Amino acid sequence: MSDPRTNDPRINTFRRRLPGVVYGGDYNPEQWPREVWQEDVRLMRAANVRLVSLGIFSWAALEPADGRFDFSWLDEIMDLLWANGIHVDLATPNAAPPPWLATDFPEILSVDRQGVRHGIGSRGHFCPSSPVYRDRSLRIAGELAERYGNHPALAMWHLGNEYHSDCYCDLCDERFRGWLRERYGTLDELNHRWGTAFWSQRYGDWSQVHLPRPVRGWGNPSRELDFSRFTSDLLLELVTRERDLLHGITPDVPATTNFFGCRLTDSHRWAKELDVVAFDCYPDPGKPDSMAVAAFQYDLMRSLGGGRPWMLMEQAAGAVSQWKTNQVKQPGRMRLGSYQAVAHGSDAVMFFQWRASRQGQEKFHSAMLPHGGEKTRTWQEVKALGNELRAVDEVATARTRARVAIVWDWQNWWAVEGCAHPDNTFDYRDTVARHHRALWNSQVAVDVVTLDDDLSPYRVLVVPNHYLMARHHTAAVRKFVEDGGHLLVSYFSGIVDEDDRVVEGGYPGALREIIGAHVREFSPLPAGATVPVRAAPGPTPLDGFLATASAWQDDLETETARPLAVYREGHLAGGAALVEHELGRGRAVYVGTRLDDDALEALVRQVLDRAGVRPAHAAPRGVEVTERRTETSAYLFLLNHRQDKATVTLDRSGTDLLTGRRLQAGERLVLDAAGVAVVRSPPATPQGADRSSDDS
Ligand code: GLA
Ligand code: ZN
DSSP states (O other): OOOTTTTOHHHHHHHHHSOSSEEEEEEOGGGSOHHHHHHHHHHHHHTTOOEEEEOTTOHHHHOSBTTBOOOHHHHHHHHHHHHTTOEEEEEEOTTSOOHHHHHHOGGGBOBOTTSOBOOSSSSOOBOTTOHHHHHHHHHHHHHHHHHHTTOTTEEEEEESSSOOOOOOSHHHHHHHHHHHHHHHSSHHHHHHHHTTTGGGOOOSSGGGOOOOOOOSSOOOHHHHHHHHHHHHHHHHHHHHHHHHHHHHHOTTSOEEOEEOOOTTSOHHHHHTTOSSEEEEOOOOTTSTTHHHHHHHHHHHHHHHHBTBOEEEEEOOSSOOSSSSSOOOOOTTHHHHHHHHHHHTTOSEEEESOSBOOSSSTTTTSOOSBOTTGGGSHHHHHHHHHHHHGGGGGGGTTOBOOOSEEEEOOHHHHHHHTOSSOSOSOOOHHHHHHHHHHHHHHTTOOEEEEOTTSOOTTOSEEEEOSOOBOOHHHHHHHHHHHHTTOEEEEESSOSOBOTTSOBOSSSBSTTTHHHHTEEEEEEEEOOTTOEEEEEEOSSSOTTTTOEEEEEEEEEEEEESSSEEEEEEOSSTTTTSEEEEEEEETTEEEEEEOEEEOHHHHHHHHHHHHHHHTOOOSSOOOTTEEEEEEEOSSOEEEEEEEOSSSOEEEEOSSOEEETTTOOEEOTTOEEEEOTTOEEEEEEOOSSOTTOOOOTTOO
């Protein structure tokens, strides 16, 4: 598969300066005396560190007073790193404005929804609209680019850090009005889009329009939705302005910023503006599903990259410190999680942070090099992994081809968790994650997309609870099914348009013809209540299907669809819980309730089966299977998440890159608990095929 951006000079720079799988982490030398720097680079070399993210929180150290710069220490560090062969992902330090900036210009501080202006002493406390903040943060970014643009250590730019600063100040209020004027043109249009006829909200003058500050009761949901869109756009404007400035000075140096799954920033839109996608991932070792959630996030990042590199920019070497109880990663689990990112397409394994801080808010957050130094288990594992990763360098640039896509959309996230819905306990992220988990347990490759993306590469499209659907989304889904795709869509989907206005014509207005059924009434279930479900009478592809429904029931009336499963009890007993509909050359399955995990997985497997999508390799449950390919090789990743050994009978011959062992087809490969194998073979099937039945 060709890389769509191989002609991009910045991606070429990335590949040239950072070949192979990149290892490293955030480096904060300003917290340490110079003697320690020498030890740092010595140990970085010992661990095969190739890249450090530098200067993320260095603004105060680089500009101690307005316009007075001190780059001497950074000069020294850049040279020291380069003398040791280590590249730098140099940050623009805008995430933590220094005290002088907030004191000289208090308006740069962000304001919360209640109108309280934040103080200094933490980070992220800036107003994204503030002209002074914008000016000073761009100025220092420009200074860094001018000074280090030609430094041989510079490999990439790290714009800010985890953008998440929303603000409700007067400057942002003004900007919000401007954003709305641009979006809607006239006040009449705004009144129409926001449905202001309800509760006497009609605006007669633009000066009456404000961002959503606290209100007496429920706030207008369309305004909330637009404020979310605005905030994402506003923060993205900071990113693109900085990016443009840096690209102007260093046209060949790629720029990224690190995503972290933040609700405020629509990463689908953001990723389009970046050269490289980067992600910070902190799966909770104490939660059984956290590795499945990580897989979902990694699939999202790879999909956002769309062929551009994506990097695991931060993870913890052990425990974090920001939760109530911070559990450690048990022996081997950090390694396993690192390979998991690579298995899902990451070309980097990086950490927050290199050396554990002795002071400050995160002094008990793990690091590559713990307070206890070189004797610690964490350091030993970090060092071993960095050296072992050399063996898989060749997988960098290898691509993943998925025949299954799941929809995850920020716009829908903002809308579906809006106020005064039939069920106000709904958690979109959890819902999409559990649909993804059913696919993950089925061991198939999955892309994470929106309905704005090209759906033609996929055989199966899973659309969990997609409440907000614009007209062109309906058209895209219809085309997908008519062209032979297999759609799985769950309840409370296709209900409103992009203005949060109910699509008329009976629920789900935007999907009714596609699913061939109509929801007469939404019937949410109280917490803890369940209703048994079984396969519909007569022959059905779901023979023997048994499930437990909770949270929600659609009172479904089949039109051109047929019932697949029915409720066995309650006021909807005998009514359809699941329906299927043939449309064009494809098929839609609609799920009108929340199925228990096992039933959801059984249903997902049935859909995959009908679509002819199979895993890259058979493996026992709890062993994750992925494949990355180049023109000449297929790399099979086998990751044992279980607490015990697992055996995989190989369907191909190849070489395990981690042990160098030659493996024969039919051989039983034993993976220890937390064990990993990366098996290289020549690609057995045509490039890009997931061995689905219709591949040619
Ligand atoms: C985020 C930040 C880091 C650090 C870690 C802690 O990802 O970017 O600076 O605070 O969290 O887990
Ligand atoms: Zn503001």
